[in-house]
Amino acid sequence: MSFLAALRFLTAIPIPFKREQWDRPLTQQQFARSLVYYPLVGLIIGGILCGLYWLFSTFLPSILTYALIVSSLAFLTGALHLDGLIDTFDGLAGGHRSPERRKEIMKTPDVGAMGVVAGVVALLLKFAALASIPESHIYAALVLMPVLSRWSMVYAVFHYPYGRGAGMGKELKSGSSAWVLPTASVTAIIFVAIAGGWLGVISMACIWLLTVVLAGFFQSKFQGLTGDNYGAINEIIEFAVLLLVVLFSFNNWL
Template sequence: MINNYLNALGLAIQYYSRIPLPFSFPYQEENVKRTIFFLPFIGWLLGGLVYLFYDFFHPYFPESLFAVFLVVFLLWLTGALHADGWMDVFDGIGSCQSKEKMLTIMKDSRVGAMGVIGFMGLYSIKIFSLSILLSSDLIKEALIITPLIARWGVLLAIVLFPYARDEGLGKQYKDWFKLPMLFVSIIWLLPGFWLSSYFPFMLLINLIFIILSGVYFKKKIEGLTGDVYGWMIEGGEMLLWIMLVVYL
């Protein structure tokens, strides 16, 4: 059992990030579904790397320019995986078609006009927000805490809301990840309460976002998809950064 979860951890790093590993982990279908449990851990990992990047290079660049570097670095670390989901959802929902047509459009690898518009809006807001937060005392919350909370929110969404497709990786997640595993996954959140006094507030904001988003997509396409999970991560990060800016 331990070996299975170690394999799943390695697969999670390989799939959810571009972080290089000294060796590759073999694809084992029975362990792929377990990778979702480690999604918040990937958030910690990404946040730590982005913060190190900030700590090392921040003194050498103007903040407005460095905000672009940081956002692009995070985008590269994730392989644009969640950004792709964000654009697919905008293309699908923006088509104003039937549920089946929306799901077909979201599955299409090509990006349409609505996806491009959604991407430009998302990253314009992210860059602008981060350029303000770089000079604040909330930079740890923005860079370290935010990726964790946004990814843990997906675990909550998997448990609370149905899956809209009959197959796919997201369906495997839904079939395997149940309420007991959600309770276990709280271990990923515990260090956040020690790291920041703002952690409960940020967690609450994202919980509200996940529930409202889940209700919307359940009504729109009768459930969630893998693309929607990515959309929730990107949207959660953006919302938390906005909330931190407003708090200032």
């Protein structure tokens, strides 16, 4: 049940179960345990992206293929994390606002100019990074990207305080057991090692450092992390993984 909760929460993939099964609310513990499956959901997303890439690249030119992959990722996730990135940058805009005011701005339904710019830039950067990855590394990149970005959210949930009095992020954090992060981390290491070899392992180490920096920055601005911040971390990490693959492949470091 926790795995299906993770799949349903992180993706827009239809769940082939009777509706009445989903009408029963999850317990806090079941919802919190879903964190352990985030890397697995990332692997599923990566597998779908690999299949779509093979299909698109067989019949379409490269540039259109990359654009469709970026679009497919947004649709597969229901733009959940992209929305978090947009809201986070809206909250950061405007200079010397208080953390409380920043969090209020993130909750409003309106979208500011900074958020729109951040969303557009994120999509453009992902497209450009994908277009820069050689064919020999593209499938590894499409797996590493969603696995490591979802793992980074698990790490952020566990190691940084939640910034609101209530919310899904608070339920995830307060209801989780101590074994969830180690289990998710081991699972992620296995996935990235199989998919990318040393590239995957080195990328995970770099992503851990970047997650620490990002989470620490957001904590300083919002007095704790929110669900929108988790989404922003996910989006930034997705691009960072692609950038790492570009760096290693372009410079022949592996």
